[in-house]
Amino acid sequence: xxxSVKKKIGYGIGYVFAVLIACICFFPLVWMFFSAFKEAxxxxxxPAKLLPEKWLFSNFRVAFSAGMLTSMLATFLxxxxxxxxxxxxxxxxxxxxxxxxxYGKKFLWVYCLMTMFIPGITISLTSYIMVFxxxxxxxxxxxxxxxxxxxxxxxxxxxFCLGMPLSLEDAARVDGCGRFQIYARIFLPILKGPLVxxxxxxxxxxxxxxxxxTLTIPAGSRWVQVQQFIRGxxxxxxxxxxxxxxAASLLAIIPPIIVFSIFQKHITRGYIMSGLK
Amino acid sequence: MKKTREKKKxxxxxxxxxxxxVAGMMLAPAVCILSLFVIAPLGMAVYHSFYDWNFVRKGAFxxxxxxxxxxxxxxxxxxxxxVFKYMVFVPVGIAINFSYALxxxxxxxxxxxVIKVVTYIPGMTAGIVTGVLFGFMFAxxxxxVNQVIQALGFERVAFTAHPGTAxxxxxxxxxWLGLGGGMIMNxxxxxxxxxxxxxxASIDGANAFRKFIHITxxxxxxxxxxxxxxxxxxxxxxxxxxYALTGGEPLGSTMSYxxxxxxxxxxxxxxxxxxxxxxxxxxxxxxxxxxxxxxxFSSEKSLEG
Numbered sequence: 001x002x003x004s005v006k007k008k009i010g011y012g013i014g015y016v017f018a019v020l021i022a023c024i025c026f027f028p029l030v031w032m033f034f035s036a037f038k039e040a041x042x043x044x045x046x047p048a049k050l051l052p053e054k055w056l057f058s059n060f061r062v063a064f065s066a067g068m069l070t071s072m073l074a075t076f077l078x079x080x081x082x083x084x085x086x087x088x089x090x091x092x093x094x095x096x097x098x099x100x101x102x103y104g105k106k107f108l109w110v111y112c113l114m115t116m117f118i119p120g121i122t123i124s125l126t127s128y129i130m131v132f133x134x135x136x137x138x139x140x141x142x143x144x145x146x147x148x149x150x151x152x153x154x155x156x157x158x159x160f161c162l163g164m165p166l167s168l169e170d171a172a173r174v175d176g177c178g179r180f181q182i183y184a185r186i187f188l189p190i191l192k193g194p195l196v197x198x199x200x201x202x203x204x205x206x207x208x209x210x211x212x213x214t215l216t217i218p219a220g221s222r223w224v225q226v227q228q229f230i231r232g233x234x235x236x237x238x239x240x241x242x243x244x245x246x247a248a249s250l251l252a253i254i255p256p257i258i259v260f261s262i263f264q265k266h267i268t269r270g271y272i273m274s275g276l277k
Numbered sequence: 278m279k280k281t282r283e284k285k286k287x288x289x290x291x292x293x294x295x296x297x298x299v300a301g302m303m304l305a306p307a308v309c310i311l312s313l314f315v316i317a318p319l320g321m322a323v324y325h326s327f328y329d330w331n332f333v334r335k336g337a338f339x340x341x342x343x344x345x346x347x348x349x350x351x352x353x354x355x356x357x358x359x360v361f362k363y364m365v366f367v368p369v370g371i372a373i374n375f376s377y378a379l380x381x382x383x384x385x386x387x388x389x390x391v392i393k394v395v396t397y398i399p400g401m402t403a404g405i406v407t408g409v410l411f412g413f414m415f416a417x418x419x420x421x422v423n424q425v426i427q428a429l430g431f432e433r434v435a436f437t438a439h440p441g442t443a444x445x446x447x448x449x450x451x452x453w454l455g456l457g458g459g460m461i462m463n464x465x466x467x468x469x470x471x472x473x474x475x476x477x478a479s480i481d482g483a484n485a486f487r488k489f490i491h492i493t494x495x496x497x498x499x500x501x502x503x504x505x506x507x508x509x510x511x512x513x514x515x516x517x518x519x520y521a522l523t524g525g526e527p528l529g530s531t532m533s534y535x536x537x538x539x540x541x542x543x544x545x546x547x548x549x550x551x552x553x554x555x556x557x558x559x560x561x562x563x564x565x566x567x568x569x570x571x572x573x574f575s576s577e578k579s580l581e582g
Contacts, residue, residue, distance in 0.1 A: 011384070018380050022392045025399055025456055031421060032410055044419025047428075093307035102297035108304060115315045117567050119514060121535050122560040125542050125552065126318035126325070129332075146314035149307040179299045208403035210517055211539065227405040231521070234409055242413045249406045256401045264394065 029253070036060070036247040043243040059247035066237060068251055071229035074222065076255065078143040079206035083199045086148045090198070091191070093149070094157020095183045099169070116151030121211070128215045142216045143223060147206075153198060160194045161187060196266040204256055226252050326553035343554040352547075353555055355529050356537040360512050362444060363533065367508035370452045371501065374459030379493075381460070382467040393461060400457030408521020411450040440530035443523045447531055451518055459504060466500040467493070510566040513559060534559055 030050075035043050036059055037052040096102075097109055127146060128137075136142040168190075169182045177185070188195065213225040219232055233248050260267060326343055329336030347353050377396075381389050402410070415422045415436045423433045436446040474492045483491070516535040519525055525532035525540075538559065541552045 014380055014384055015386075018377075018384060018389070018392055021377060021380075022395045025396045025453065028410055028414060028453065029399055029402070031414065035413070044416065046419055046424055048419070048421055048424050089306045089310065092303045096300045096303045100296045100300045100303075101293055102300040103293065104297075105300070108308065111316075112307065112311060115311050117560075117564045118315055118319055119560055119563050121514065121516070121538055122556040123315060123318040123322060125549075125556070126321040127314055129321065130314060130318050145310065149310040149315075151311075154307060179296070180303065183303070204401060208401075208405075210403070210405050215542070227403050230403075230405055230409060240418075242416070245409055246413065249409055252406050253402055257398060260398065260401060 032246045032250055032253075035243055036250045038243045040241040040243055043241070043246070056243070059243045060251070062237065062244055063233070063248040063251060066229075066233055066248075067224070068229060068233075068248055070222065071224045071226050072251065072255065074224065075207055075226045078140060078223070078225070079203050081140075082144045082148060082206055083202040085144065086150070086153065086202050087195060087199050089148050090150060090153035091157045091188065091195070092183060093154045094159075095161045095187055096179075097154065097158045098161035100179060112149075112154050113151050115149075116155065124211060124215060127212075131216060137216050138218055138221050138223065140223060143206075143213065143225065147212070153202075156198065157194070160191055164190065193266055196263050200259055200263050200267055203259060207256055322553045322557060326550055326557055328550060329548070330550045330553075332549060339550065343548065343551040344558070346548070346551045347555040347558060350547075350551070350555075352529070352532075352537060353534070356532050356534040359530065359532055360534055362530075363448075363512035363515060364509055366448045366452070367505065367512065369448075370455050371459065371504050371508060373452060374456060374504070375463050375497075375501065377456070378460045378463030378467055381464055393464070396460055397457035400454050402454065404454075404517025405521050407450045407454055408518050411446065411453075412522050415446055415449075437523055438527060440527055443527055443531050447515075447518050447522055450522070451515070455508075462500060462504070463497070466497050470496045506566055506569050510563055513563055513566075 034050055034052055037055045037057070038059075039052075039054075039056055042053060093112065097105070097112075131137055131142050131146060136145070164187065168186055169177075172182050172186055208227060209225070210227040210231065213223075213228045214231075217223050217225065217228065219228075224232075230245075230248055230252055234245055237244055325335075327339060327341075329339050381392060414420055417423060417433060417435045417437075427433055434442055436442045470493065474496075475488055478488050478492060512533075514535050515533045516539060519531050519533050519536050520539070523531045525536055538552065538556055541547045541555070
């Protein structure tokens with residue numbers, strides 16, 4: 001009896017602690033949210049109040065007129081295209097490495113996997129020279145194509161394909177299905193979970209990327225990406241007006257959160273898988 | 278010639294040849310993109326690091342000159358030293374993530390799901406936005422953190438002005454970004470430990486502390502190790518947070534290796550060939566770390582059978 005009371009108290013304390021940490025962790029986003037509606041003077045006023053005195057929408061209006069919406073659309077467009085293409089390119093390669101037997105397999109496998117060990121920053125300057133020579137600078141394509149294939153993704157897809165039972169395709173092969181058909185009609189539909197995970201995680205990575213867009217897209221271009229825009233916005237409009245900056249930042253984090261909440265279940269499960277694999 | 282030989286073998290070789298064509302077509306997009314935008318740029322970087330080069334004009338062969346130049350450069354010395362300073366905080370972050378996961382695991386309640394999601398969401402914030410947000414919260418004038426410090430009766434702190442506090446200013450958001458994902462990874466690992474181990478230990482009369490030392494820690498070894506290695510690699514590559522928060526200041530004390538490279542990409546006062554050499558040195562260091570991670574992956578695979 002006494003023990004169970006003690007246990008309950010311990011449980012309660014643990015709970016309070018857990019909730020407290022979650023609140024502290026979430027607080028910066030809450031602070032960002034309310035600051036976005038505050039006036040320039042109010043946002044750094046001492047003593048601070050959480051809620052804005054008067055809900056102000058002009059911060060958002062300024063952000064929009066500076067080109068926030070354009071950059072969000074540009075990032076969404078390039079990001080969505082890139083994530084969809086990336087998943088096709090990498091899953092196809094992963095499937096081939098998992099199932100097909102062909103000349104040069106070992107060499108190509110090492111070749112693809114090796115790219116995993118090359119940090120983006122090491123090659124970003126020479127990649128820039130490459131896209132410059134290809135005439136891709138300041139186009140839609142420079143944001144989509146160069147990052148499509150990735151050693152880690154191919155590895156990830158190969159693992160998933162290896163985990164599928166062979167009997168799956170035997171029946172299809174008897175029916176005369178080609179390799180590509182087996183991949184497109186049997187593997188892709190079954191691997192819906194990994195599909196969602198890699199599309200969303202690629203999209204998040206794209207949405208949050210800063211270095212590659214700044215190297216390849218000049219300021220003022222129609223393809224300026226969100227993070228690039230935020231950085232420029234801070235230096236040109238910022239001037240200590242954190243209300244404005246927070247409004248733009250808030251807009252910048254909303255799309256990933258929406259995507260996350262749609263696919264929440266798949267994503268957390270995927271995190272677990274990629275962590276344990 | 279190759280063709281006729283295969284024909285003679287017939288059967289299997291013919292199948293393999295047919296597969297080679299299909300494989301070639303299906304691999305073409307991935308291999309072409311990797312070749313054009315990863316392998317070729319790497320080759321160019323290696324090539325240029327051995328020649329006197331400045332975007333337009335290629336000069337004479339220079340051997341290891343630029344590598345030596347980087348290794349002697351005080352800027353890169355400092356950047357490498359700073360990487361170690363960044364690394365000091367890696368165990369702290371892991372300890373926080375791990376203990377938080379332990380706490381949530383011990384509660385094991387339906388509401389924990391909500392807590393998990395709430396802690397996960399902040400981790401999706403982009404590096405640049407995070408930098409801007411924490412710069413605002415830690416601002417000297419009217420920043421919420423300084424207001425709390427003042428309310429507790431201390432002096433305001435100009436976080437960006439001193440090397441120590443500037444490092445803290447970068448580490449706090451860095452841990453904030455890592456908490457959600459790290460917690461979920463540790464939580465999943467803890468869920469994976471068979472409950473029978475603990476029950477058996479209880480029957481043998483082990484207390485909570487002994488169970489933790491002899492069951493939890495050994496079972497979590499790989500996950501913790503994975504976090505250590507990826508955390509340390511992350512320190513070499515950390516870029517957006519120092520860029521957005523301190524710009525490497527004060528006195529270069531928060532200048533990370535990646536940030537130094539980024540600055541040199543755009544400036545003209547450091548030879549481009551030396552920048553190439555510096556980025557390749559980074560790759561070698563990262564490759565060593567990554568090789569360890571990969572070893573870990575493959576050893577686990579073989580255990581699974």
